Amino acid sequence: MKKKLLFIVLLLSLKSFSQEDAWIYFSDKPSAQSYIDNPLNMLSQRAINRRITQGISLNVQDVPIHQPYVNQVDAATGITVKAKSKWLNAVHVRGTQSNIAALSSLGFVSSIRYANHSLNPGGRIAPVANRNTQKVNKFMDTQVNYNYGSSATQVQMLKADWLHQQNYTGEGKIVAIMDAGFPGVNTEAPFRRLRDNNLILGGYDFVHRANNPYTGFHHGTQVLSNMGGFVDNQLVGTSPDAKYYLFITEDIDSENPVEESYWVEALEMADSLGVDIVNTSLGYFEYDNPAYSYTYNDLNGQKSFASRAADIAFSKGMICVTSAGNSGNSANPHIGVPADAATNLAVGAVNSEEVKTGFSSIGPTFDGRIKPDLMAMGINVTVATENGTIASAAGTSFAGPILAGAVTSFWSAFPSKSNAEIIRLVKASADRYTNPNNNYGYGIPDFKLAFNNALSDSQFYEKEFILYPNPAKNQIIVSFTHLVSDCEISLYNILGQTVLKKKIKDNQSIDIDNLNAGIYTYKITLDHKSETGKLIKK
Structure with a gap:
């Protein structure tokens, strides 16, 4: 009876390993611009505020993965979608190697990366399990x-x-x-x-x-x-x-x-x-x-x-x-x-x-x-x-x-x-x-x-620039307190959208007349160092 049980366990193990895991990467996000134009459809206001505080622009990574692509992969023969990532524009799938490989025929699939390293181009030979090695405790050997x-x-x-x-x-x-x-x-x-x-x-x-x-x-x-x-x-x-x-x-x-x-x-x-x-x-x-x-x-x-x-x-x-x-x-x-x-x-x-x-x-x-x-x-x-x-x-x-x-x-x-x-x-x-x-x-x-x-x-940090006037109505000026070879200013609205971005010189006037009244976040980058702050547009 014991031998039979071990045989069943071995068969189950072999069956489980016949299924492969892989990440399927997509080529694009067709609705990206719509989401970037309407960021509250993809991020909470608090997430947007974190970006504004730190001078971080929205980009295509923030846009949700294109669900019709996910649906087509999930509907493919022998494929199960286990998870998805908008940042990496990929889904984690499980299926046989041949069924996973067949997904490359989908026009929106840019690449496939197997969890089994030996199946990837230039992948290494799969290691042989050491039957004498104890299983690693994933919870860091908790001792209570x-x-x-x-x-x-x-x-x-x-x-x-x-x-x-x-x-x-x-x-x-x-x-x-x-x-x-x-x-x-x-x-x-x-x-x-x-x-x-x-x-x-x-x-x-x-x-x-x-x-x-x-x-x-x-x-x-x-x-x-x-x-x-x-x-x-x-x-x-x-x-x-x-x-x-x-x-x-x-x-x-x-x-x-x-x-x-x-x-x-x-x-x-x-x-x-x-x-x-x-x-x-x-x-x-x-x-x-x-x-x-x-x-x-x-x-x-x-x-x-x-x-x-x-x-x-x-x-x-x-x-x-x-x-x-x-x-x-x-x-x-x-x-x-x-x-x-x-x-x-x-x-x-x-x-x-x-x-x-x-x-x-x-x-x-x-x-x-x-x-x-x-x-x-x-x-x-x-x-x-x-x-x-x-x-x-x-x-x-x-x-x-x-x-x-x-x-x-x-x-x-x-x-x-x-x-x-x-x-x-x-x-x-x-x-x-x-x-x-x-x-x-x-x-x-x-x-x-x-x-x-x-x-x-x-208390003692000496700013490398002065932005004035603030509040401002029609224009602002950035004056450098030190010699600077390269400077760029970006302005973001409350939704984190970039409303102005340009290279500037010392004491250059910057037109903001076309901006609506409100509070904006500025990010000034000087010689690859950045600082942020608030600008009030009257």
Whole structure:
């Protein structure tokens, strides 16, 4: 009977691997201009405001994927569309190799990329599964020992408590957490403060296509507790007054690249809802089908679907914080996907003595960049469970959200600063900033120092231009305070649409007579450095 069962399992396994996963890339978006002309049809006002504040123009990436194309692919023989991405203009499909290849005959399909690397042009030979290798724990080897320890060390290590004392607790910022599930968040005491203050804005289960995030595996519950949890004298998250969206992108029952595509879908939804910070305590390296797994050579920030999307998220004004991984003691000790993205803040783990834990994944990326970026406490971390009890846990899973919450509270102190400015200030405050390495990255940030540096920037920064008059009626003039070789001005309306863009010279008059009265955002770029501000047109 046992042999028969094993035989059935083998057949099921072979059958599952006969189905391939792939990304089908489309050539265009026929309705792009209509959406760009009417941006509220594709983005919330808060998402548009984030772009305006940071001087970010709308572009074709913001436009939804062309649904008729998706429908035609989904209707093709033997093809199932599992996910879609507007940023990458692609759909994730499943089917046999021959059925997937047949999609190339569709006129709007520009290319096909298989998850099975050996099927792509120049792809490598698929690795053979090592039957003696234990399955990697995708949740960063969470270790729970129930006790009632204090969360003080994990917060104070970053001086996030100092931010709280200054009343910067994440208020006004929105965080999206992408994880495996959030059971208990809607019922248990450690999350009551979030519920009572209407700080949970909603959520979605991308795996099961359902509106209920309060299900699935409890990992996301513990992660949220490090940011927004609150139990007096037991647990205080690093951003207790931020608002949260809860997204399930992880399928606990399997490891497949479709989870990357779910993650990208969630990231795009987060952008459209106006989210500022994204936390991900998941990483991808090995998949159930070894032909889909990554190798170290793939960790260049450009290979994986998820890592490419993470960089796009940054270009939209968001900050993505990702756990570095727990493979530091393994044969593959490097960070995974999407932590390898250049703009992602990859977070490693230290103990209470600020010494790197052995399990914390290391850098560099394959193309030689420093990773992880920063470190936070990741062992004996205080968390709340799905049952409402207070527990101790270990893993970069928790170092990531502890730091993400601190970044959120810090950004709430300086909401007009761009994501790039915030990351620069946080990294510059870290204890290894002048001498980074691939174990600690730039080290452990000091948010009190970052705050003081940001305040100094605000008080003493000498502008390189003067824009006047403001308010203005017919024209404005930009005068340079230093020698500048190249300057460009852009004006954006309240919907983020570009209404003026031109190269200018010192003291040149710029006609704005044709603009309607109202408030505009200007972006002035001088020798590749940009500043933004508000212009009132009378």
